[in-house]
Amino acid sequence: MLTLYHTPISLNSRRVWVTLIEKGLEFELVEIKLSGEQFQPDFLAINPFHHVPALVDDDFSIVESLAILDYLEAKYPTPKMLPTEAKDLTIVRMVQMVSVNELLPAIYPLVQRILDLPGEDPEKVEQAEQKIATVLTFFDKLLDDRPYFGSDNLTLADVVAGTIIPILSSRGGISLDNYPKISTWSSDLITRPAWQNSEATEEAFAEFRSNMLARMEQN
Numbered sequence: 147m148l149t150l151y152h153t154p155i156s157l158n159s160r161r162v163w164v165t166l167i168e169k170g171l172e173f174e175l176v177e178i179k180l181s182g183e184q185f186q187p188d189f190l191a192i193n194p195f196h197h198v199p200a201l202v203d204d205d206f207s208i209v210e211s212l213a214i215l216d217y218l219e220a221k222y223p224t225p226k227m228l229p230t231e232a233k234d235l236t237i238v239r240m241v242q243m244v245s246v247n248e249l250l251p252a253i254y255p256l257v258q259r260i261l262d263l264p265g266e267d268p269e270k271v272e273q274a275e276q277k278i279a280t281v282l283t284f285f286d287k288l289l290d291d292r293p294y295f296g297s298d299n300l301t302l303a304d305v306v307a308g309t310i311i312p313i314l315s316s317r318g319g320i321s322l323d324n325y326p327k328i329s330t331w332s333s334d335l336i337t338r339p340a341w342q343n344s345e346a347t348e349e350a351f352a353e354f355r356s357n358m359l360a361r362m363e364q365n
């Protein structure tokens with residue numbers, strides 16, 4: 147039995163959730179509220195680093211979302227979400243790593259905008275927007291005449307980048323107009339059932355917003 151420990155608003159969690167759905171797997175979802183549940187001993191026994199996501203497959207616990215995706219691909223290879231040809235596999239890995247190491251950190255200065263909170267830092271926002279533009283230009287070039295990164299079918303690169311980029315345009319004020327391939331790719335992804343069924347609700351955003359506000363008032 148597969149159990150995903152997650153938080154609805156977490157982009158790191160959502161890529162695992164989407165992959166489980168895309169692979170047609172049965173799984174149980176357990177929500178961990180990041181207001182403290184991640185430090186409970188039961189959860190620390192699964193992930194000593196107190197992060198979501200974590201996936202438990204019977205007695206095997208896996209942490210780090212990209213490792214979880216590799217596990218799911220190796221154990222449940224249908225549908226295939228990782229190409230085997232050298233160039234295509236490398237495109238998938240590049241998109242995954244650039245998403246996590248370049249794009250995700252660039253989102254933090256946009257959190258106020260995404261959550262409609264005060265206190266945006268214009269200088270940091272400008273740096274973030276420049277970094278995001280560099281990533282989107284790079285990704286737009288990597289999408290060739292195929293609809294997905296390195297493949298005619300959905301890959302783990304689409305899952306990782308595709309659970310970050312749509313939120314930048316829907317909530318982060320980032321236009322995709324200058325990146326025509328990424329724009330089409332993003333619009334198509336969000337219509338898939340896996341995206342529709344794993345989308346954070348307005349209530350989840352509101353809860354996260356009020357937690358952030360409370361933290362800002364404490365500081």
Ligand SMILES: N[C@@H](CCC(=O)N[C@@H](CS)C(=O)NCC(=O)O)C(=O)O
Nearest residue numbers: 156157158184196197198199210211
């Ligand atoms: N590199 C990890 C990052 C996980 C992560 O940072 N998760 C955040 C939520 S997006 C978290 O659990 N934060 C709560 C905490 O660290 O206490 C992964 O990809 O799984």
